[in-house]
Amino acid sequence: MPDGPWIADVSRAFPDAGFRVLTAVPDESAGFALLRLTARDADAVLAAMRDHEALSKVSVMARGDGVATVRIETNAPLLLVAAKRSGLPIEMPLDIENGVAEVDVTGEHERVAALGKRFDELGLEYEVERVRQRVDPVRLLTDRQQELLLTAVELGYYDVPRRSTLTEVADHLGIAKSTCSETLQRVERTVVREFVDDLPNRPLEDDADAAGADTGADGGADLDAESDAEPATSPQTYHS
Template identity: 30%
Template sequence: MEKTGAIHVLGGSLVARMVVHATVAVAPREFLLGRTLAVAGDARIELECAVPLGDRFAPYLTIAADDPKTVCDLVAAEPSVDRVDPLRRGDDEWLVRVRWTGPRSPVLTALRDADAVCVEAVATRGTWHLTLRFDSHEQLTDCYHRCLDRDVRLSVDRVHEGEGLRQSASRALTSAQREALATAFDAGYFAVPREVTLAELADRLGISDTAASQRLRRGLQNLLADTLEADAPDPA
């Protein structure tokens, strides 16, 4: 496996220190949007892009839910949010810009002080799942202890060196897309001949024909993009 790392000079020689990625889970009340995620059900909220944990942390959110407007309104009512501006509205997915305000959360403070970089941050079913990048295992350990010092329960699910996770959060299926694809597959929507119509599938999902079509299309697009990227040959 190809590995990446920072190069440091030690005693006149070059020493490669491996980049460390950690996947952790943390409660929303200790990170972001605690009130929203306590009542948002199956909604999926993603912080857009890999960003340093600086003063302008994660200005963009993707909200995937049966009713994105309701979730967006909940986000706007958070004590830590000053303003929310919807940039793109879909039937089951919105992209919004958030202006954060108020004191920094305990987790954000610990990550900033440890010089961590947030590569992915996705909230589902009341839990934030973060992929963090550190320069070393020592830096990861320091961050973990900083969280403990602030009474933050940080569950470390996975630690690995080298390249980050191949699949980015932006390519992952939303819970709504996964449900639509699974229901369509089980009902025979992809069979030849088709065993259920789009209208019947939409009725099973409890959404409109248009919303069902969009969920299937976006879900298939994400799956195909990830599969084709994974199977693509390395450039010469």
């Protein structure tokens, strides 16, 4: 973030401090937020916040050892302004350290692109770490795959210990054991990959390997759009 906004100035002055915005609401000319501050010297950070001209109010709601929950009012909520102008809300919590914010948004491709333009207009430099399509879980599997998975679960195939064998699941559905095994492997691969993609701390290198492409230093993004060709997909939304 550029110099000037309180969060940029204070977080750079205290690079060891962590700021987690829990909730935030933009107004016409101000922003209101509840955040959690974590720092070795929380008192010094709070003093710097109160002295900053961009903060009109700083209220400590709770205190602990090196931790404070703070309600603030600011006249320069750049991230909130960018989100409001693009029509794309920023997902909370929002973590900021040393003048850098890690932002997650979900929306149509056009609105994600519009948010980037608003960042440019406000002097916010950014790098896109990941862009991926978020698929409706209901449409991850074909109807046949869903039927097989639900049957396997109902018969206890995934219980520990198992209450049924692969042969029993296949016989119940009247299909060959080899067909049952191959279909379940496809189902498991699809479900597990979707679960892993939603993990918040998934290493970016995993996405680059999956997409077979590199992310350049200029902030380009990889699109991990691998999915089974069989099921239809729902209208696209993007997560960056």
